[in-house]
Amino acid sequence: MNLPFEIRLEKRTEDVPRWMPALTALGGVIVAFLISAIILKITGGDPLRVGKFFWQATFGSWPTFSDTIVKATPLILVGLACSVAFKMKLWNIGAEGQFYIGAFFASLVVLVPIVPMDSPRWVILGSMIVMGIIGGALWGFIPGYLKAKFNVNEIITTLMLNYVAILWNNFWIFDKWSDAGFQMTPMFDKKAWLPRLADYARQYRAFSGITLHMGVVIGFAAAILVWSIFQRSRWGYEIKLIGDNPDAARYAGLNITRNIVLVMMFSGALAGLAGMSEISGVVHRLQERISPGYGFTGIIVAWLAKLNPFAVIFVSILFGALIVAGREIQPSGLAQLIQGIILFMVISSDVLLRYRIRLIRRKALTA
Template sequence: MRTILSLFAEYLGGTRFRLRMEPRMKQPGWLGLIVSLGAVTFALVLGGIVLMLVGGDPIRAYVFMAMAAFGNIGVFSDTLVKATPLILVSLAAVVAFRMRLWNIGAEGQFYLGAFGASLIVLTPILPPETSPWLMIPAMMVMGMLAGALWGFIPGYLKAKYNVNEIISTLMMNYIAVAWNNYFIFDVWSEGGFQMSRQFPKTAWLPRLTDYAAQVPMFRGLTIHLGFVIAMIAAGVVWWILYRSRWGYEIRLIGDNPRAARYAGINIVRNTILVMMLSGALAGLGGMLEISGVVHRLQGAISSGYGFTGIIIAWLAKLNPILVVPISILFGGLLLAGREIQPSGIPMLIQGIILVCLIGSDFLFRNRIRLVRVGQEA
């Protein structure tokens, strides 16, 4: 790589040059933003090249995707609906990653959250005529509890037995999907279909379109209360991380575990608690998705949201507030991506974005200079 570049430089200048990197002393904030934007642009160009290779027209595809996600108020509302679960799984990743706990099980915790919320409606723990004022909060609590349980298991194993949480959370994803499938196919199956019966209206999160009779403008807007809850969750996570004692402990452990231990911070307890908080956030995401969008328990409620959340968390530099706008952009990508063939394109673009992003971090930390050979001090 370096030799190719230096050859190129030689060709350009006629003299021998080579690239030198040196650490940047000052790392201005605006630079981080520019580097991230540059990385995303670069990723889109690379994605376009791949699109061309498989016989597509990248510019048309991107314009189509932008229109399909942000073209009018109707699709924008759909984009926000897609962004809602993304915000929550990204927050789940932010909380865990901030402590350098690699919870990549948000996907499974999301499924368990949906399952927990369904328990309330389908067991049924609460009868269908229960007031939504009780039903919805009960579903939220149960969804968060189920997600927290799914985070507790790997958290406990990590804290007590030093079991690698990356692999355990990932394995828990597969187990969660099979668990949900059992209930969808067997216990709660409606007439042999692979889904539960529809929830009663009292278990639905209110949507804008439900008020179309009063405000005609809202007709067809599927955005639901979950989006507001997700934004509140982002605020709460920000408050926990940056304004509470607990958040201070989390950040200290993440930045310097040794110093944290000397300061008397209980790492075992925090490992378990953070995994549970992370799981609860993802679980809430699952609850909002079934209560706000599909209104029943079914398979494939997540198209890899848990993994997209990791990318969003990284793109947001683990900032809970930045997670919201970036989730909206990715919501658009997922929404528009559904209509793009081949079906792997959104996954591919996400992968390229993440690769470029972590690669670009190097440019942020280091300065690359072209120097003439012999001039080097």
């Protein structure tokens, strides 16, 4: 190739401006959508029509926007879960499994039942939240302990545990709690449902058909909690330090093994909470495929949000929209494809944060 100029990457010595990471991420998303449109064109689709449909199905009206937020809710929690672990460079790829176990544990409250079903609603919902957290934390504890104790690669263990969690769930819904032979448990008592806006349609007509549920409040609360841990607490500072420079952290006397276990449990707890919110707020029973891969999408969400808890909320809404639209767009793998391309583009665009691109004229070089 004989270009009249040479492209050169030069390492940045100065800090990038604060707006730069957001801008490169946005650019990455836009390029990713363009590439997806081209692929859609190749497979014989009509990108413009799909795009228009995409908008209408996700942000077009109040009920559809509410659907988008409903799908974004578990993503917020799972995205936070991944952010927490990634901050310490712990690759928790197991949010999917932690989500399922969280949902399973929360269901136990109703199915066993752990608290009597005639207790007040807040007792039932409260114990479901606690159980969801315990379940997720437990599923995060296993890989955390193995990593801390035996230095077992957490990427593989968390992933393997995803499959185990889904099979575990399947056993109970196919066998013990199967509803008349169907692969789902009976519908939960209404007291175990997170309040939805639609429940108040009688008082406020505008709320009819709006499926938005309380889970989104739990998501926001969790985001604030994670933010304050990282900005305001000593523990958050320790996690960041271990993630950025484990050697320095070790010299400073931080207990790395204990933090590995704790962070994995915290991460798992957030993912488990997402599972609870989903079955109590949306599905209202334990069944197969309660997650269309939230745990994995959460990884992308966390990365795209640069591990910032508030950015996680916005990115989750974008991906919630992708899931809502993806349910109806053909071919079915398109949403996943777009997610993959987005992640690829975003990590590629990160190079702009570390390097500046210089175009150098060849003439000047040879002269």
